Amino acid sequence: MTENKKTINQYEYPNFIESALAIHGSVTPRVWKKVLAASGYACFISLLSIFIPSLSLPISPFEYAGVIMGLILVFRVNAGYDRWWEARKLWGTVVNCSRNLAIILTSYIESSDSEEIDKSLSLIAAMPYLMKNTLRGFTSTDEVKHLLGNNTYAQLQQWQHKPNFISSKLAEVLAQMQINGKLNQFSFLKAEELRETILDCQGACERILKTPMPFVMAIKSRRFILLFLMILPVALVNYSVYISPMIVTLVAYALFSLDQIGVELQNPFSIDNLSHLPLNDICNTIENNLMEIKNNLSHLPPNDIYNTNENSLGESIIANETIELEQA
Template sequence: MKDFLHLHSNKDESPGFLRGALMWRGSVTPRIFFSLLLMTCYCALIVALDQYWQPLPHLAVTPFEYTGVVLGLVLVFRTNAGHERWWEARKLWGAIVNQSRNIAIGALSYGDILNVSSQQPLWTKDMVKWTIAFSFATKESLRNGKNFDELSDLLNEQELDALKSAGHMPLFVAGKIAELLQQARLSHYIDGFVFMGLEGQRVLLIDHIGACERILKTPMPLVYAIKARRFILIFLLLLPFSLIENLGFSAVFIFFLVAYPLLSLDRIGIELQNPFVTKNLSHLPLDSICDTIKLHCSALLEQSQRSGNHNFP
């Protein structure tokens, strides 16, 4: 039971509370460290000037209590908006996994060889390999890359070169699947109902890549990001003037406790905006998802070979 829970939990998250709270890897702390240090030094400078040079203007704490609540709501909204994009992308990739399995199962259940010659590729085998290739092509397209080492055992050099040189790699693969379906239909290898079912799954794959591209190419509105950060900056610049009267140098520590979560939430909202890029924290594990599709579809193909339902070369 413990192994099952560990398998379906965040593998990078420590089960221990203290160790998890103090983790550096995967945290936004390194990415806000300079800004946090700069703002804390600013607060320390204000306190030092007030204590050793001349008294500075003191502000009441009450206005900051109200504005702090409003600022917290603004940051929560931005974080939730980023998480919504992240979660939608994960649901889309879950659908890509499902559609890939459906196409593989449909091809292996209703297909047979189109050409009895051992020199010709099998229709079912081609359907499975191009279905697997779709997920890898989608991953590389979203990451603006062309690394297909994982497909070297499925596609030959000519096919890999054609895939890499395609203007839109996922559509190229989807076109290959469409050609195979059309070939099977015209050869009366599959009936119209099977064709419509598999074609529907292929269309859904294109819908999913389109939705992923919408997330990728539509960032959070710049005007909102600017205003949110401007509010944070004004709040933190004025906050020390409300703390120095009663707290003295303790105001630096209190300021740190306020600035740390504000800057962290702002950064988390940025990190979640693009769930596909590996440089962002908590990006989607697309490599693992694609490997899962390849593993499952390949296992279905091997099972079909062992069952003797198809005459593979």
């Protein structure tokens, strides 16, 4: 059960009551002050209504206003979730491209060229760590120090956009292997395509990071919440002076929570936000997978057994066509 829970969500309890009362990962600690202020305001209106009996409003308009406000907040949450989910898909692409790139390099390069393979896989493994730190605004490179040589690590410190440096360095290594005949044309082009895709994912994540939700949407939704919670206690005093603060507290908690959830989902990379993407785990997974591929994947037999010449397929087709013509 523990292993299954970790696979699904390490913070989501199987028991409904435990999940409902959980504090870790909840927005409650971030909205309780606003909820308390709304409750205090409702208590003030209830006390004021005792001295001013005419202080009341009909409740029916709030029924329609509540529906409209719910739709606005749901739209805000959905917009935030779309950003979160897009970021997760992009990092899934990074995982897949890193694995495929490692498989290409370990399969189509002879095992005797282990130095080139190790250098390439180290660069691929370092890329996600630097992508993560760039998205989180961190400048530290300690996580990749064990993956890079001293010269490469020293050059890395001089670059402001460090994923660009690693991608450029990997492109140089791939080009050199292709020039030296260690990587055929087809494998080189496919490896380049995967390298470009990883860097494209970094650019797409930066687009999410640097394009916040429209500020006008936040202003209107929060202004609506404020007006609703200021007028609602006046309408509830007709029913019960004592129950009104309790109802306002529950309504305020729901509204403020939905608004805060939309805020938390806007930036899926920041560790300060709730439910941020587990980028540390993803980076560690990529590195472990790449090292496993390097250590366990069998290499192709030498060229004298399997012809790896990029023109071999075309030559075979021409030979087959010649035989068919002779038979005809």
